[in-house]
Amino acid sequence: MKKIFAVVAAVAVFAFGMATNVNAQKEAAPAAEAIEVAEAEQATEAVEAAEPAEGVEAVETEEEVAEEGMHQTLKTKFIEGGAFFMSLVVFCLIFGLAFCIERIIYLSLSTVNTNKLLKELDEAWDKGGVEAAMEVCRNTRGPVASIFYQGLSRYTEGVDVVEKTVASYGSVQLGLLEKNLSWISLFIALAPMLGFMGTVIGMIEAFDKIQQAGDISATVVAGGIKVALLTTLLGLIVAIILQIFYNYILSRIDAMTNEMEDSSISLLDIVVKHSK
Numbered sequence: 001m002k003k004i005f006a007v008v009a010a011v012a013v014f015a016f017g018m019a020t021n022v023n024a025q026k027e028a029a030p031a032a033e034a035i036e037v038a039e040a041e042q043a044t045e046a047v048e049a050a051e052p053a054e055g056v057e058a059v060e061t062e063e064e065v066a067e068e069g070m071h072q073t074l075k076t077k078f079i080e081g082g083a084f085f086m087s088l089v090v091f092c093l094i095f096g097l098a099f100c101i102e103r104i105i106y107l108s109l110s111t112v113n114t115n116k117l118l119k120e121l122d123e124a125w126d127k128g129g130v131e132a133a134m135e136v137c138r139n140t141r142g143p144v145a146s147i148f149y150q151g152l153s154r155y156t157e158g159v160d161v162v163e164k165t166v167a168s169y170g171s172v173q174l175g176l177l178e179k180n181l182s183w184i185s186l187f188i189a190l191a192p193m194l195g196f197m198g199t200v201i202g203m204i205e206a207f208d209k210i211q212q213a214g215d216i217s218a219t220v221v222a223g224g225i226k227v228a229l230l231t232t233l234l235g236l237i238v239a240i241i242l243q244i245f246y247n248y249i250l251s252r253i254d255a256m257t258n259e260m261e262d263s264s265i266s267l268l269d270i271v272v273k274h275s276k
Contacts, residue, residue, distance in 0.1 A: 010084045085198030085231045089191050093238040096187035097179045100245035107177065112142040114263040120272050121148065130155050130274070143173035143256070146265050150268060162271055166264045173260065177253045180244070188242045195235020202228025 117140055124132040130152055137149035151166040206225060 018124060034267075079087065082182075085194055085201070086195045086234060089198075089231065089234045089238055091195065092187045092191040092235075093241065096184055096238070096242040097190075097245070099184050100242065100249065103180060103184075103249045104245075104252075106179075107249065107256065108255065110177070112144055112258055114266075116149070117145060117264050118270065119262065121267075122259055125274055126269065143177065144260055147173060147260060147264060148267055151264075151271070159268065159271055159275060163268055166267065170260055170264060174257060177256060181249065182183045184242060184246050184249070186241050191238035192232070192235040192244070197233040198231030198235075199228045202231070213226060 021171045091231050117136070121133045124136045128135075134149055134152045137152065147166055151162045151167040154161045154165045159213050204224065206228065
């Protein structure tokens, strides 16, 4: 009886162990599947994250290749056009831009709020007289303040003298504003002229080659004309760039000239007011 009970107990224990293992395996299977799915999703996300990076690198590589190709093309065309005349045209561009930048900086530093200046001048005159008004002009930069200072310095000689002084010194300041514009005009005219000269010389060389060959070859003619026209193209581009800057500078000077004239009239009104 005890043996039978022991056998039954052993079988029960074995069956219980088998059932436990089966349940553990069933519970572990979904967990393993979940881990595999999670790993697959992470791998997919990594691939997706890597693809844009590779795409960005590809785009950057294409841009670098394009920039290098453009740089090489410009270098080749520069050499084909003839280094001497192409260099002269480039020098026109460099010096012309230098004068343009200098004028733009000068005009920017010469700009002042004339309404504010007139208000400060009037207030200072009320408090300290003409000397205080001249001190305000002395501490303000720009051609307008210089004109005001010169006019107020002749205040004791009468309003008519102040008016003539303002008009005369206004012409002086206008000349300072237009300084170096003649050099910009020179480079605007010189750049295409040098380009045309290079083109003419290139055409002469092309015809010399045709004469030496003793036959009109399409390759010789087309190649010579193409090289000759490169200098003209560069000269026209330089002239266009400098002309844009030149017209912008002229517009700034015209605006400042009108501002000086209007403010001069306002200054005379202040002078008349304080003369009474």
